[in-house]
Amino acid sequence: MLDDVYHYQAVNLIGLRQYTDAFPLMERYLKSVENIGDNNVKAKAYMRMANLALNLEAYEDLRNYGEKALSLSQSSDKKVYCFSLILIAFADLKEYELKEAERGFKSSKLFCDQNELPLFGFMSGKGLAEIAMKMDDFESAEMQLNEVLAGYIKYGYKAEIISVHALLAKTNLRLKKYSQAEEFANKVMGLSDEPSHTEYKAIASKVLSQRYLESKQYKLAHDYLESHQHYSNLIFDDTKAKANAYQMAKFKHQEQAREIALLNQERQLVETQKELDRSDRTNNVMIMTMLAGSVIFLSLFLLYSHRQKVRYRRLALTDRLTSVYNRGAGQDFAENEFVQVSMRKADYAVIVFDLDLFKNINDSFGHATGDWTLKHVVSVIRPLIRDSDIFTRMGGEEFALFLPYSSEQTALKIAERCKLAVAAIDTKYSGHVFNISASFGVSCSTSEDLSLDPLLKRADIALYASKHSGRNRVTLYTPELKLQRPTDETQRSLVFN
Numbered sequence: 001m002l003d004d005v006y007h008y009q010a011v012n013l014i015g016l017r018q019y020t021d022a023f024p025l026m027e028r029y030l031k032s033v034e035n036i037g038d039n040n041v042k043a044k045a046y047m048r049m050a051n052l053a054l055n056l057e058a059y060e061d062l063r064n065y066g067e068k069a070l071s072l073s074q075s076s077d078k079k080v081y082c083f084s085l086i087l088i089a090f091a092d093l094k095e096y097e098l099k100e101a102e103r104g105f106k107s108s109k110l111f112c113d114q115n116e117l118p119l120f121g122f123m124s125g126k127g128l129a130e131i132a133m134k135m136d137d138f139e140s141a142e143m144q145l146n147e148v149l150a151g152y153i154k155y156g157y158k159a160e161i162i163s164v165h166a167l168l169a170k171t172n173l174r175l176k177k178y179s180q181a182e183e184f185a186n187k188v189m190g191l192s193d194e195p196s197h198t199e200y201k202a203i204a205s206k207v208l209s210q211r212y213l214e215s216k217q218y219k220l221a222h223d224y225l226e227s228h229q230h231y232s233n234l235i236f237d238d239t240k241a242k243a244n245a246y247q248m249a250k251f252k253h254q255e256q257a258r259e260i261a262l263l264n265q266e267r268q269l270v271e272t273q274k275e276l277d278r279s280d281r282t283n284n285v286m287i288m289t290m291l292a293g294s295v296i297f298l299s300l301f302l303l304y305s306h307r308q309k310v311r312y313r314r315l316a317l318t319d320r321l322t323s324v325y326n327r328g329a330g331q332d333f334a335e336n337e338f339v340q341v342s343m344r345k346a347d348y349a350v351i352v353f354d355l356d357l358f359k360n361i362n363d364s365f366g367h368a369t370g371d372w373t374l375k376h377v378v379s380v381i382r383p384l385i386r387d388s389d390i391f392t393r394m395g396g397e398e399f400a401l402f403l404p405y406s407s408e409q410t411a412l413k414i415a416e417r418c419k420l421a422v423a424a425i426d427t428k429y430s431g432h433v434f435n436i437s438a439s440f441g442v443s444c445s446t447s448e449d450l451s452l453d454p455l456l457k458r459a460d461i462a463l464y465a466s467k468h469s470g471r472n473r474v475t476l477y478t479p480e481l482k483l484q485r486p487t488d489e490t491q492r493s494l495v496f497n
Helices: 002-015 019-034 039-055 059-072 078-094 098-114 118-134 138-155 158-174 178-189 195-214 218-279 281-317 327-343 358-365 367-384 408-423 452-468 479-483
Strands: 348-355 390-395 398-404 438-444 474-476
Touching: 039 059, 039 078, 059 078, 078 098, 078 118, 098 118, 118 138, 118 158, 138 158, 158 178, 158 195, 178 195, 195 218, 218 281, 327 348, 327 390, 327 398, 327 452, 348 358, 348 367, 348 408, 348 452, 358 367, 367 390, 367 398, 367 408, 398 408, 398 452, 408 438, 408 474, 438 452, 452 474, 452 479
Parallel strands: 438 474
Antiparallel strands: 348 398, 348 438, 390 398
């Protein structure tokens, strides 16, 4: 069948990382699916579409196709129904709807086990383990993962065995079972560097870096940290490519629909003009008015298209919650600025900060209050920096300010003002009363710095010196800080977390 050809071609293109070419094939496949009369065949097709959307990190489409497959397979194909439940739960997990994801994985595991679909049950168990890890319940995660691993080994599911090894390495490290963590991580690192292993090798290399740091084998810790950075960069580049291809495909689809509507309208205008010419030449004024309206319509269409392009570019560069730059875009812009500043032999300063005890806010008042806190922290800091400064969310509650042409003293003053502004936030408007504070680390460029990485690492060291000294303070990096050794897991540098 032609729709199967579209599906297999899309799968191959995704495997080759040719995402821009994969989306049009998926669109053709979707159109052919919608014309299928057999609900069983259509349910399987939507399930395949959902799986493709998962591989492309298009989570909104993943949920949409998964729900269609679920609805069509409810009374017919138990395998499709089970896998659709799992896919919808993964959409919730990827979008951090942990409670919904947990309910979804529990439902899918119960259904799959009752209908003798054990391999799908293990997938649900893995999803529950990932949720437990995100909620810092590593004891439960370890139990789930060991059960899942035994099942995957029984069925010889190699691809999933690799992913479970990586998750067990991370889980055992957090449980301080260092030898087990090292064993699982080494299994993953022994694999080839093919793209399907990149995500798991990023996890394993980070585990080994932290493991060797714990045992004071600093050379090995540094080497594996470099490996982790390499794999993280590959993941980031791949994610960015997927996002760009997805946005381009969406925009192209909308643009084509508008062009068709415009062509239809122009055709109607021409037909109307001919009819009016035949009936009465005196109606030329009306025709000119309609043509003028078409020109206005075209102008508005072009203006709207331009705004859409600007909007998609902004979405690709900014953090969705806080509207500051995301990590990838912020560091790219900051690195470019650093090159310009270095050529002029001027100062360049970096401030990194994160919110103190932010996890307590989420645990005590919920993630909605945590999101409110992050947005208000950004809103009070924005007025304190220049338009040329680069405000970036590095991840979670961690932020960075990149300050071109700024000295140490200037950066310290800005950091102190930011610290006071954060502490002064009135939280009653969130519906709860609690205190907000942040710890800051400051570093400035030297003649030996060839990129931003050394500045960020020094700023990270200074940040965790602030944490170690009691939080809610600003610390300027000095060489002596590097000699101080963190006393527990929460005081490690962002380089290792």
